[in-house]
Amino acid sequence: MATLSPILKQATPVVVDHALGSWIHATDGKKYLDFTTGIGVTSTGHCHPDVVAAAREQVGKIIHAQYTTVMHKPLLALTDKLGQYLPPGLDSVFYATSGSEAVEASIRLARMATGRPNIISFQGGFHGRTVGAASLTTAGTKFRSGFSPLMGGVHISPFPHAYRYGWDEETAVAFALRELDHLLVSISSPADTAGFIIEPVLGDGGYIPTPVAFLQGLRERADRHGIVFIVDEVQAGVGRTGKFWGHDWAGIRPDVVITAKGLASGFPISAIAASAELMGKAWPGSQGGTYGGNAVAAAAGVATLDVIERENLVTNALDRGDQLRTGLDVLKTEFDVIGDVRGRGLMQSIEFTGPAAAPDAATALAVQQAAIKEELLLLTCGPHGNVIRIIPPLNVSSDEILQGLSRFTQALKAATS
Numbered sequence: 001m002a003t004l005s006p007i008l009k010q011a012t013p014v015v016v017d018h019a020l021g022s023w024i025h026a027t028d029g030k031k032y033l034d035f036t037t038g039i040g041v042t043s044t045g046h047c048h049p050d051v052v053a054a055a056r057e058q059v060g061k062i063i064h065a066q067y068t069t070v071m072h073k074p075l076l077a078l079t080d081k082l083g084q085y086l087p088p089g090l091d092s093v094f095y096a097t098s099g100s101e102a103v104e105a106s107i108r109l110a111r112m113a114t115g116r117p118n119i120i121s122f123q124g125g126f127h128g129r130t131v132g133a134a135s136l137t138t139a140g141t142k143f144r145s146g147f148s149p150l151m152g153g154v155h156i157s158p159f160p161h162a163y164r165y166g167w168d169e170e171t172a173v174a175f176a177l178r179e180l181d182h183l184l185v186s187i188s189s190p191a192d193t194a195g196f197i198i199e200p201v202l203g204d205g206g207y208i209p210t211p212v213a214f215l216q217g218l219r220e221r222a223d224r225h226g227i228v229f230i231v232d233e234v235q236a237g238v239g240r241t242g243k244f245w246g247h248d249w250a251g252i253r254p255d256v257v258i259t260a261k262g263l264a265s266g267f268p269i270s271a272i273a274a275s276a277e278l279m280g281k282a283w284p285g286s287q288g289g290t291y292g293g294n295a296v297a298a299a300a301g302v303a304t305l306d307v308i309e310r311e312n313l314v315t316n317a318l319d320r321g322d323q324l325r326t327g328l329d330v331l332k333t334e335f336d337v338i339g340d341v342r343g344r345g346l347m348q349s350i351e352f353t354g355p356a357a358a359p360d361a362a363t364a365l366a367v368q369q370a371a372i373k374e375e376l377l378l379l380t381c382g383p384h385g386n387v388i389r390i391i392p393p394l395n396v397s398s399d400e401i402l403q404g405l406s407r408f409t410q411a412l413k414a415a416t417s
Contacts, residue, residue, distance in 0.1 A: 022393055120197070121182065230258065316394060376404060
């Protein structure tokens with residue numbers, strides 16, 4: 001009798017019967033407010049009727065149309081629709097299935113386009129679990145340990161995490177940029193550096209917004225040295241931060257954008273976008289994959305982008321994010337175990353700390369588990385596991401945010417009493 005791998009650990013004991021919007025209905029009859037959204041995937045909520053209808057219609061036409069063998073209309077429509085949201089000049093798209101695949105495609109493109117071997121990523125970033133993506137990942141040792149050697153040519157530079165250093169943001173940014181400049185003269189010269197890769201908000205690394213000045217500093221250095229600037233929008237993109245792309249907060253234009261997760265409301269699809277000139281420097285045969293750009297996922301992606309536009313969900317993410325943040329800031333003044341509250345839009349987090357700001361993973365886990373009893377689903381993250389992340393769907397209502405804050409408050413009281 002087969003069972004799931006014992007290494008797979010569920011964050012909650014919930015077994016789903018069905019789900020709709022912000023709510024998961026479990027087989028035990030309980031109704032849970034889902035502030036995990038499948039780790040930021042169900043952007044339009046569970047089973048949005050328009051997404052369901054698009055997928056159902058497509059299933060009856062063709063399910064798998066391998067797009068380097070035959071082209072299908074949903075992928076053409078998705079490319080056209082996505083192009084309306086891509087940064088100016090990023091007019092060429094390659095599709096894959098997972099975020100990790102898209103990350104690896106982006107670093108392959110950067111190396112091929114520049115003829116340089118090295119990639120610089122930043123401390124605390126999460127870019128995936130495949131070997132190449134894990135080599136770029138420092139959100140925790142669990143993602144990169146035990147299967148060395150990892151991919152060569154990767155160098156890690158400090159991330160300006162002001163709270164961890166105990167500095168103000170300006171000081172942290174100045175430090176991180178100085179250290180990057182030092183890396184470029186001591187470890188990986190610009191002539192050897194193909195690309196920078198960074199998340200506009202660290203995901204598994206603790207939901208830490210990348211400071212605007214740091215993103216702007218990376219853009220300036222990439223321009224100066226001819227380095228490909230890759231922004232990993234797998235989790236922060238498609239409206240999550242209250243702007244369509246997380247990097248929009250900095251007013252910059254990346255050379256490559258990576259997207260996945262919320263793009264198709266739960267159907268697996270990912271993509272990288274670059275200029276046609278840059279994409280054309282990839283070697284023939286270097287881009288492909290059996291399931292990339294699946295027809296049903298692409299149809300769901302078109303429907304997702306339509307819903308986001310029609311229902312003004314980027315604006316809703318900003319407004320509901322402000323409402324959520326206001327409530328969390330109040331809780332920070334009431335509970336000493338909360339060391340930091342941070343995030344952008346509907347990508348908020350609470351860091352739990354003890355004396356001298358020491359990470360307190362035990363309290364974070366206790367609160368997350370207590371929330372389940374309040375029928376609120378949350379996840380932890382961060383290298384120490386001491387951060388709770390709150391990720392409602394983009395169409396979460398004001399009342400649902402209030403319910404979530406109330407249930408979270410009760411979980412805090414139960415876990416810290």
